[in-house]
Amino acid sequence: MIVVILDNEAVQAILQPHHSKFRVVASRLEAARWRSTNHTQVSLHVPATVQVEAGWDRTSKRSVQINRYPITISALDSPSADAAARIVSEHSVTPADAHVGVLCQKLAARNVRVIVLTSDPDDIELVASPTTITALRI
Amino acid sequence: MPSDQILEQISALLANEDDSTVNTSMRLPATLREAAALATEHLGLAPSTTAYTAQLLRSGIEASLLAAVLEAHYEDLPSDRPSLAEITLGVAEIDGNPLAHRPDLITKAAEEIVATHPSATPDDVLLWAEAQRLVRS
Numbered sequence: 001m002i003v004v005i006l007d008n009e010a011v012q013a014i015l016q017p018h019h020s021k022f023r024v025v026a027s028r029l030e031a032a033r034w035r036s037t038n039h040t041q042v043s044l045h046v047p048a049t050v051q052v053e054a055g056w057d058r059t060s061k062r063s064v065q066i067n068r069y070p071i072t073i074s075a076l077d078s079p080s081a082d083a084a085a086r087i088v089s090e091h092s093v094t095p096a097d098a099h100v101g102v103l104c105q106k107l108a109a110r111n112v113r114v115i116v117l118t119s120d121p122d123d124i125e126l127v128a129s130p131t132t133i134t135a136l137r138i
Numbered sequence: 139m140p141s142d143q144i145l146e147q148i149s150a151l152l153a154n155e156d157d158s159t160v161n162t163s164m165r166l167p168a169t170l171r172e173a174a175a176l177a178t179e180h181l182g183l184a185p186s187t188t189a190y191t192a193q194l195l196r197s198g199i200e201a202s203l204l205a206a207v208l209e210a211h212y213e214d215l216p217s218d219r220p221s222l223a224e225i226t227l228g229v230a231e232i233d234g235n236p237l238a239h240r241p242d243l244i245t246k247a248a249e250e251i252v253a254t255h256p257s258a259t260p261d262d263v264l265l266w267a268e269a270q271r272l273v274r275s
Contacts, residue, residue: 001197018215026208027220031228033201034260040201068145068207070152070200115232136231 001041002113004032005100006071007124010117010138011046011054014066024138028117044071045107047099049084074103087127101127108133139210148203152196223248226260226267235264243267 006014006025013021029044036042046056051073058067076084080102087098100116101124107114108131118124121135128135166174174187184190212219220228223245230238237244247267251258 022211023218023220023224026211026218027224028228028231029204029208030220030225031232031260033205034225034229035232036201039205040198042201042204043197044200044204064146065211068142068149068203068210070149070203070207073153134232134234136228 001043002032002036002115003043003045003107004029005045005047005103005107005114005116006050007100007116007118007120008050008053008096009119011050011056011066013138014069015054015056015063017065021138025117028115028136028138032115044069045074045103046071047074047096047103048076049096049099053094053096074099080106091123091126093123093127097123097127100124101129104128104133105131139213140206142210145203145207145210148199149207152200152203221248222252222258222260222263226263229260230264233264237264237267237271240267240271243271246270 009021010025013019013025032042033039046054056063056066076099080099083102083105084095084098087093087101088095091098093101097120100118104114104116104124105128108128114128114131114133116124116128116133116135117138118135119138121137124135125133171187174190178184178187178190184193223241226244226248227238227241229235230244244263244267247270248258248263250270251262251266255262
C-alpha cells in the first residue's frame, strides 16, 4: 500500500482553481496510482495542521473541488503533538512540517510506503528522519 | 462519468468518522473466506477478516474515487491532464530510477513510443528510455 501525504503547497494546488502546480501534483498522484498494487492501494493523507496552514475549510464554498478527493485528515493526538514539538525544537521547522514528519514515521512503522508531495523535499526528509520516505518536489 | 454530487457523497461518507457498523449479507466463496481467516490469523494482515475486508474495501474505493475525481478535473480543464512523460517522470522518482534525473530522455522516449503504441504505459516508457540510454552510452 502507498500513502501519499500532501504538504501545504500540494493542498493549495488542489484547493485553488487554475493553480500553476496542479498539473505536477496530478502527475505525481497518477504515478503513485500506477505504482500501487493494481492501482487500488493508494490513499491520500493531509495532516490536520497542514489543513489549517493551507486554509482548507471543508465548509467553505471554495473547498467544493478538494472536498471530492478521498483525503484522510490525520488528527494531531497528544503523543503525536509531543513528537511534533520535539521535531520543531530540534530542526526549527513549522508545526505543519513537524506533523508531516510524525505522520511519516507512524505510517512507515506499519510498513506502509510513504510518498510526500512537497515544495521542500529536503525539509521533509529531515523531519521524517530516520524513516525512509520518498519526498517528491512539486 | 459519475456526477459531481455522487463523488461528493462518496467522499463525505469515507470522511465520516461514525464508527457504527452494519451487518451485511455479502456472500463469499467458502474457500476464499477460509483462506482469508487463515491469512489474517497467521500472516498478520489485519486483526480480523472483517477488518481486512473493510480495509481493502476502503482503499479500493479511495483509489477509484481519486481516479474519478482527477478524470472529472481533466474533463473540465484538459490542459491540466499530465502527459505520459510527466507521469513516467513521477514513476521514476518514486522508484529511485536514475532516469528521474534525465527528463529529456523520458520525454523523448514517451514521444517515440506513443507514435507506434498509443496505449503505452509509464513502464514501457522507462524501458525504452533505458534502452536508448544504453545504446547511446
